[in-house]
Amino acid sequence: MIDYDKIVSERAREIKPSGIRKFFDIAQQMTGVLNLGVGEPDFFTPWKIRQQAISVLEKIKTSYTANSGLMDLRRSISGYLGRTIGVDYKPENEIIVTVGGSEAIDLAIRALVDEGDEVLIVEPCFVCYAPMVELSHGVPVTVETSIENSFKLTAEALRAKITPRTKALILPYPNNPTGAIMTKEELEPIAEVLRGTDIIVISDEIYSALTYGREHFSIAALDGMRERTLVINGFSKGYAMTGWRLGFLAGPQPILKHILKIHQYAIMSSPTVSQYAAITALEECDDDVAKMVEEYDVRRRYVVNAFNKIGLPCFDPEGAFYAFPCIKSTGLTSQQFSERLVYEKKVAVVPGDAFGKCGEGYIRVSYAYSLKNLKAAVKLIEEFLEDLKKEHGDE
Amino acid sequence: MQMSKLLNLLAKNSRLSNEELGVLLGKTADEVAEEIKALEDSGTIKGYTTLVDYGVENPNIVTAYIELKVTPRAESGFDEIAKFIAQYDAVKSVTLMSGAYDLGITIIGENLRVISDFVAKHLSTIDGVISTATHFELKTYKENGIMLCDDEKDERGFVSP
Numbered sequence A: 001m002i003d004y005d006k007i008v009s010e011r012a013r014e015i016k017p018s019g020i021r022k023f024f025d026i027a028q029q030m031t032g033v034l035n036l037g038v039g040e041p042d043f044f045t046p047w048k049i050r051q052q053a054i055s056v057l058e059k060i061k062t063s064y065t066a067n068s069g070l071m072d073l074r075r076s077i078s079g080y081l082g083r084t085i086g087v088d089y090k091p092e093n094e095i096i097v098t099v100g101g102s103e104a105i106d107l108a109i110r111a112l113v114d115e116g117d118e119v120l121i122v123e124p125c126f127v128c129y130a131p132m133v134e135l136s137h138g139v140p141v142t143v144e145t146s147i148e149n150s151f152k153l154t155a156e157a158l159r160a161k162i163t164p165r166t167k168a169l170i171l172p173y174p175n176n177p178t179g180a181i182m183t184k185e186e187l188e189p190i191a192e193v194l195r196g197t198d199i200i201v202i203s204d205e206i207y208s209a210l211t212y213g214r215e216h217f218s219i220a221a222l223d224g225m226r227e228r229t230l231v232i233n234g235f236s237k238g239y240a241m242t243g244w245r246l247g248f249l250a251g252p253q254p255i256l257k258h259i260l261k262i263h264q265y266a267i268m269s270s271p272t273v274s275q276y277a278a279i280t281a282l283e284e285c286d287d288d289v290a291k292m293v294e295e296y297d298v299r300r301r302y303v304v305n306a307f308n309k310i311g312l313p314c315f316d317p318e319g320a321f322y323a324f325p326c327i328k329s330t331g332l333t334s335q336q337f338s339e340r341l342v343y344e345k346k347v348a349v350v351p352g353d354a355f356g357k358c359g360e361g362y363i364r365v366s367y368a369y370s371l372k373n374l375k376a377a378v379k380l381i382e383e384f385l386e387d388l389k390k391e392h393g394d395e
Numbered sequence B: 001m002q003m004s005k006l007l008n009l010l011a012k013n014s015r016l017s018n019e020e021l022g023v024l025l026g027k028t029a030d031e032v033a034e035e036i037k038a039l040e041d042s043g044t045i046k047g048y049t050t051l052v053d054y055g056v057e058n059p060n061i062v063t064a065y066i067e068l069k070v071t072p073r074a075e076s077g078f079d080e081i082a083k084f085i086a087q088y089d090a091v092k093s094v095t096l097m098s099g100a101y102d103l104g105i106t107i108i109g110e111n112l113r114v115i116s117d118f119v120a121k122h123l124s125t126i127d128g129v130i131s132t133a134t135h136f137e138l139k140t141y142k143e144n145g146i147m148l149c150d151d152e153k154d155e156r157g158f159v160s161p
Helices: A010-014 A019-029 A047-058 A071-084 A100-112 A129-135 A155-161 A184-194 A253-266 A272-284 A286-309 A334-345 A371-394 B005-012 B018-025 B029-042 B079-086 B112-123
Strands: A095-098 A118-123 A139-144 A166-171 A200-204 A229-234 A247-250 A363-366 B062-070 B091-096 B103-109 B129-136
Touching: A010 A129, A019 A334, A047 A272, A071 A095, A071 A247, A071 A272, A095 A100, A095 A253, A100 A129, A100 A166, A100 A200, A100 A229, A100 A247, A100 A253, A118 A129, A129 A139, A139 A155, A155 A184, A286 A371, A286 B005, A286 B018, A334 A363, A334 A371, B005 B018, B005 B029, B018 B029, B062 B112, B079 B091, B079 B103, B103 B112, B112 B129
Parallel strands: A118 A139, A118 A166, A166 A200, A200 A229
Antiparallel strands: A095 A247, A229 A247, B062 B103, B062 B129, B091 B103
């Protein structure tokens, strides 16, 4: 018998499964679950994009592309970044097309982090950053945010965590799971802390197309920040293209030339059909995105209002498609709340602590669902809260 | 088609209260009421109906679309005939069309017999009607922007890192 545990690397064994994963496993075993846990759009990829992919397949464009991606796509990305965040990147050597935003995050961390280097991770946040840093033998350092600051990073919180070993700051806004965004005015003090340091910002802007009321602003657009920022974005969320696995990374050429080597060895080039389709997305689909944003916005208002009404105070999210209501009043932990909710009412949400310790006391609710489903879920959550109250009454 | 957000919501579900609409649009109930009144006054909103699938209660019920060729009358043109046809309860819609025929009529009947009687006795006998062509609906997939055959299957799996 092979003892696989002795064979598999210590590093791989030590990676913990994500808190979302664990929860999905429970929900998956049950039938008829109203699942508000999914982090992907319920919209279909716009037809124009799918049509382009079909046409590309008909024309048999199925070989590898240039390692950093189709030149035409990089030009489109350059144009997109210019018109959305107002920062110019050269298609020739400042943009790499990746397998989703996920690969871009992995590449950025691998290219920057040496053993013992510290990477600041603003929490609550998406679950992949810390494990990726650990895989690079780096040290993830949490920078907590809280409801008091509307889950935004403050200069004080950032400054308190910077040491001589700090290599990078992962800045995840618009934020999953809180829905918080950061404005130009709020980013300026952050930039002020970073200017004059060698800290690189890894700005994960995957939800940038999904903001409500205010346009997304990138830290790269502030004075002196382009040269110390890697901008990460992709097609999954804004264009409802999760399964196409396509993202990109833009930044200073002296970093990108090393990132490209890792991408070449690990991936070769991103999916060709997806790349052609992505050009269509960037060039022709602004209207489709606007329609999706309008629909998300309607649901967002509904969900936030509904949670506040049933007694779970809900922070007003300005981006992404998540609400992050506070469940502290129930006396349950996020895990207990979520677990009982799925077992007793068959509604699946993700416990806030899956996104970092400071997410404790909250649950993440995705509103990438029809209003009808959201209403049904809210009703069940309300019933659950009433059950809890009765229990307390009986005690 | 560009429609106001309010119309979009009402077109899908006109039973939403002004308060609910206000939440969804980020407005007060009073503002919504005002906007609706303006839309009603201008004639943009003609009424509020219910989307009914009659076939659920009575599987024999038939909907037909009838193409009518008509000789327009002096002075009134098509209007007089169109309005005459529209009086029948069974008639759901009457539309003046461009192209190969003049009036398009949707009608609902208890069964095939009722519809053919209606066409033979009432429609084709109207003075000015030259010919009729009746098409029976087999299955409706979408009506008034609402999917009628939607099983709402969520293909998204439990995927996460």
